[in-house]
Amino acid sequence: MKILVTGSNGQLGSELRVLAKTHPSFEFMFTDVAELDITNEIEVNRLVESFNPEAIINCAAYTAVDKAEQEEKLAFLINSFAVGNLARAATKFDALLLHISTDYVFDGNGFRPYIEEDPTNPVSLYAKSKHAGEQHIQSYAKRAVIIRTSWLYSEFGHNFVKTIMKYGKERGKLNVVFDQVGTPTYAHDLAETILGILTNGPHAEGVDIFHFSNEGVASWYDFAKAIIEFSGIDCSIVPIETREYPLPAARPFYSVFNKSKIKQRFQIEIPFWRDSLRECIGKLMRE
Numbered sequence: 001m002k003i004l005v006t007g008s009n010g011q012l013g014s015e016l017r018v019l020a021k022t023h024p025s026f027e028f029m030f031t032d033v034a035e036l037d038i039t040n041e042i043e044v045n046r047l048v049e050s051f052n053p054e055a056i057i058n059c060a061a062y063t064a065v066d067k068a069e070q071e072e073k074l075a076f077l078i079n080s081f082a083v084g085n086l087a088r089a090a091t092k093f094d095a096l097l098l099h100i101s102t103d104y105v106f107d108g109n110g111f112r113p114y115i116e117e118d119p120t121n122p123v124s125l126y127a128k129s130k131h132a133g134e135q136h137i138q139s140y141a142k143r144a145v146i147i148r149t150s151w152l153y154s155e156f157g158h159n160f161v162k163t164i165m166k167y168g169k170e171r172g173k174l175n176v177v178f179d180q181v182g183t184p185t186y187a188h189d190l191a192e193t194i195l196g197i198l199t200n201g202p203h204a205e206g207v208d209i210f211h212f213s214n215e216g217v218a219s220w221y222d223f224a225k226a227i228i229e230f231s232g233i234d235c236s237i238v239p240i241e242t243r244e245y246p247l248p249a250a251r252p253f254y255s256v257f258n259k260s261k262i263k264q265r266f267q268i269e270i271p272f273w274r275d276s277l278r279e280c281i282g283k284l285m286r287e
């Protein structure tokens, strides 16, 4: 099976590159903005036509949540307009589009884990741009899988785990919010799930949405405490409220996912968030 990956220098794309080595039955073409700028519809069509993939995994995104409040046009260009380009090309050349979305499509005012059918209500501009991307897929894709994920980290790129490790070593005391609750997701686990879905064979017609994170529930405070614990850094983590640490973009207070659909459909078991975090930090510390 030929698979085109976009945005493959990011966290998720890098994890897919690592896993590609253990999936010889797949022929991958890894691209990032230098090889394929997904905002360029002509280039998207040209590459999809010439490589002729059976699946396109879209890891490309504008992910600077706070900066998006100032860069609305760019966020929408990459997270929605360009997703439309991919959806149209996938339909034209009969490929499955596997796209990644976010827990931020929900407003976070719920109090039980979100299912795929729950009403969306994105709050920040980043969230609105990602939500619009989902809508473009609904409008233009004939066969697509949208996986919503949350609190993504890996040993690659920038993320909360690396930030806490860096500042934890430098400062010895960090304030972290305890009133936003969700679940961290190790990009390696998401990448494995994506390849598992594709191994299952051709996807039926239509657009299917799934929720995926690691198992369990945490606040950012819990997450930071575990990072410090597993990395053996001498740093105290102080719980604070969101209002004590104002940021340009509003975040959902509660964004835990119900993952029953993806687990049942693809017969997968998902690791507990602390186990995956320990594994990732182990890799980071061996580097």
Ligand SMILES: NC(=O)c1ccc[n+]([C@@H]2O[C@H](COP(=O)([O-])OP(=O)(O)OC[C@H]3O[C@@H](n4cnc5c(N)ncnc54)[C@H](OP(=O)(O)O)[C@@H]3O)[C@@H](O)[C@H]2O)c1
Pocket (backbone or CB within 6 Å): 006, 007, 008, 009, 010, 011, 012, 013, 032, 033, 034, 036, 037, 038, 039, 058, 059, 060, 061, 062, 063, 078, 082, 100, 101, 102, 103, 130, 149, 150, 151, 152, 153, 157, 158
């Ligand atoms: N990170 C999270 O906590 C989180 C949470 C929930 C959902 N998600 C979603 O999960 C997906 C993967 O996230 P990630 O953390 O792996 O993202 P990431 O590390 O920011 O990677 C995104 C990649 O896309 C590239 N890119 C940007 N504009 C592009 C364009 N026009 N054409 C082609 N490539 C382009 C980026 O390049 P540059 O770095 O040069 O811009 C980067 O290499 C995204 O859809 C994101 O919205 C992430």
